[in-house]
Amino acid sequence: MSTTTEKLLTKTDRNNSALKALLLFTLLLCLFGAGLILTPYDPVQADFLHRLTSPSASHWFGTDHLGRDIATRLLYGAGWSVGLAFLVSSLGAIIGTAVGLLAGAGQSWLDSVLMRVTDSFFAFPELVAAIAIAGILGPSTNNMILALTLVSWMRYARLVRTLTREISHRDFILQARLNRLPQWLVFWCHYLPNIRMSLLVLWTSLWSRTILAISGLSFLGFGVQPPKAEWGAMLLDGKPYMQSAPHVMIFPGVAILITVLALNLIGDHLRDRLNKQH
Amino acid sequence: MNHPFPLLKHLATLLGKRLAGLVTILLGVSLLTFTLYYISPGDKALTISNARYMGEGDVPPEVVEAIREEFALDEPFPVQFWHWISGFLQGDFGKSLVSQEDVLLIFLPNLAETLELAATALALGLSLAFLLSLVSVWKPGSIWDRLAVAFSSIGAAVPSYWLGLILILVFAAKLQWLPSFGSGSLEQLVLPAVTLGFWITTSQTRLLRTFLLEASEAPFIEALRLRGVPEGEIFRRHILRHAMIPAIAMIGLDFAALLEGSIIVEVIFSRGGVGSLFVGSILSRDYPLLLFLVLFAACSYVILNSLIELLQDWLSPHSLQGNRPSLTGGVKKS
Numbered sequence: 054m055s056t057t058t059e060k061l062l063t064k065t066d067r068n069n070s071a072l073k074a075l076l077l078f079t080l081l082l083c084l085f086g087a088g089l090i091l092t093p094y095d096p097v098q099a100d101f102l103h104r105l106t107s108p109s110a111s112h113w114f115g116t117d118h119l120g121r122d123i124a125t126r127l128l129y130g131a132g133w134s135v136g137l138a139f140l141v142s143s144l145g146a147i148i149g150t151a152v153g154l155l156a157g158a159g160q161s162w163l164d165s166v167l168m169r170v171t172d173s174f175f176a177f178p179e180l181v182a183a184i185a186i187a188g189i190l191g192p193s194t195n196n197m198i199l200a201l202t203l204v205s206w207m208r209y210a211r212l213v214r215t216l217t218r219e220i221s222h223r224d225f226i227l228q229a230r231l232n233r234l235p236q237w238l239v240f241w242c243h244y245l246p247n248i249r250m251s252l253l254v255l256w257t258s259l260w261s262r263t264i265l266a267i268s269g270l271s272f273l274g275f276g277v278q279p280p281k282a283e284w285g286a287m288l289l290d291g292k293p294y295m296q297s298a299p300h301v302m303i304f305p306g307v308a309i310l311i312t313v314l315a316l317n318l319i320g321d322h323l324r325d326r327l328n329k330q331h
Numbered sequence: 332m333n334h335p336f337p338l339l340k341h342l343a344t345l346l347g348k349r350l351a352g353l354v355t356i357l358l359g360v361s362l363l364t365f366t367l368y369y370i371s372p373g374d375k376a377l378t379i380s381n382a383r384y385m386g387e388g389d390v391p392p393e394v395v396e397a398i399r400e401e402f403a404l405d406e407p408f409p410v411q412f413w414h415w416i417s418g419f420l421q422g423d424f425g426k427s428l429v430s431q432e433d434v435l436l437i438f439l440p441n442l443a444e445t446l447e448l449a450a451t452a453l454a455l456g457l458s459l460a461f462l463l464s465l466v467s468v469w470k471p472g473s474i475w476d477r478l479a480v481a482f483s484s485i486g487a488a489v490p491s492y493w494l495g496l497i498l499i500l501v502f503a504a505k506l507q508w509l510p511s512f513g514s515g516s517l518e519q520l521v522l523p524a525v526t527l528g529f530w531i532t533t534s535q536t537r538l539l540r541t542f543l544l545e546a547s548e549a550p551f552i553e554a555l556r557l558r559g560v561p562e563g564e565i566f567r568r569h570i571l572r573h574a575m576i577p578a579i580a581m582i583g584l585d586f587a588a589l590l591e592g593s594i595i596v597e598v599i600f601s602r603g604g605v606g607s608l609f610v611g612s613i614l615s616r617d618y619p620l621l622l623f624l625v626l627f628a629a630c631s632y633v634i635l636n637s638l639i640e641l642l643q644d645w646l647s648p649h650s651l652q653g654n655r656p657s658l659t660g661g662v663k664k665s
Contacts, residue, residue, distance in 0.1 A: 173359025176629045180591035188613035189371045306493035314488035
């Protein structure tokens with residue numbers, strides 16, 4: 054990419070928006086913490102006297118069909134949606150990195166075997182595979198985590214393998230080899246520090262994708278089950294009441310939107326910094 | 332290079348390599364699909380008989396045993412796998428457990444319905460994405476450019492099922508302009524197609540914009556300009572064409588997005604189609620149908636992407652040196 058294009062891309066897309074995104078994300082975190090401490094309501098306890106009330110001073114985002122405070126449920130739901138996505142993308146990163154390192158720096162037969170396996174996993178459209186796995190094993194949070202992890206590690210494996218191959222003939226790696234450093238130490242001290250930035254970029258983008266996937270699966274009924282306050286499950290819960298009380302479905306959606314947007318912008322910013330380094 | 336037709340030979344090697352890679356991946360894909368079935372919990376003979384004789388109370392043990400025999404459920408994994416895949420290779424895709432109809436006969440009308448939705452969504456989504464990216468590169472850095480980028484960034488964060496619900500709420504429930512469910516008529520196609528098309532637009536706009544910007548920065552464009560070629564012609568004949576080569580690769584990703592999107596959209600709008608068939612087959616544990624659909628999704632995705640990669644190899648010889656990101660493709664030797 055030529056420098057002019059890069060400048061344009063940077064200028065319009067990002068520079069200040071990345072800062073805004075970080076601010077937004079920090080703000081969200083603070084709000085999250087403050088909300089959890091300050092809220093007087095319980096996320097699962099039903100209150101039948103206040104069903105489907107509109108947003109008001111006592112219930113900022115209104116209540117759902119069981120009279121539960123939606124704002125409180127959104128706060129607790131962040132743990133499910135964002136936290137589980139964090140877990141899944143991290144698990145995927147660990148598995149994928151291990152596979153990628155082995156394939157990129159190991160024997161050539163191991164490389165082709167591992168890459169064939171990766172390609173085969175990669176051939177399934179993510180959501181199709183995740184729904185099939187989670188559905189067949191039975192809808193539950195654990196099975197959803199398993200399903201999403203199984204469809205998320207391949208991107209890391211591909212990336213890490215490519216990067217590993219690029220640096221495996223560099224002097225410092227050869228030096229380490231000649232010094233008879235054990236393989237795991239070479240991986241840990243020489244490969245990983247050189248690929249961690251690229252990994253971070255991919256990890257951020259997969260984190261936000263996984264938030265969408267988790268809430269999507271839960272919305273279809275294959276993920277986190279109600280009454281747990283996952284955002285997608287809240288949408289599923291509120292769907293029958295959305296005509297009379299639109300707030301039950303508007304706020305969970307907005308929560309997903311803002312979180313994913315903030316993570317995407319941070320990811321874009323990280324990618325820009327990575328591109329500038331090279 | 333003493334071969335009489337070097338280009339043909341080159342193409343043949345390319346095809347050969349791709350085909351070999353394709354066959355390996357398809358084998359891997361079918362193994363994985365079958366493993367999914369193999370590890371599924373519960374007694375499969377019981378599941379099958381319950382699905383087959385639904386609502387008739389307890390199935391006698393002899394029937395369950397007969398089913399166990401029929402589907403070779405007691406055999407080890409390789410035997411069962413062969414039992415299953417050999418049917419596929421002979422064009423026999425099995426019968427649905429629920430309706431006892433041929434899987435293929437159930438599948439084809441649903442595929443037609445999904446294709447109708449997908450084609451409309453693709454046409455809507457891609458033309459809007461194209462328009463936005465054109466506006467964007469018309470004056471890079473201008474307010475319009477920023478608006479287009481902001482639109483696609485925010486759009487990419489909108490969950491599609493939520494968008495579908497909002498559209499139903501506004502256009503079907505409040506304004507009552509359009510029906511919110513069912514399929515068949517044109518009005519019923521609008522909301523689902525817009526939901527799915529929006530997904531395509533947001534994922535493509537920024538990519539198209541980048542491709543166009545990169546193409547317009549290429550050195551040969553400057554050379555054309557110095558030779559006095561009119562701007563309009565440069566744009567139409569050179570920048571656009573140049574940008575289309577990477578853009579073709581995105582079609583493959585679009586296809587996956589369409590498949591995934593159609594699941595969610597068809598469920599929300601209660602439409603028929605491959606997506607809702609898929610969800611239905613999971614809920615009713617209709618294994619033959621489910622395995623067929625999963626295998627169909629993976630195989631069509633792989634084959635489509637192989638075709639695209641072949642097309643790209645053919646379009647741009649220099650990509651053979653391997654700077655091109657591989658979508659599904661064979662292992663790249665570096």
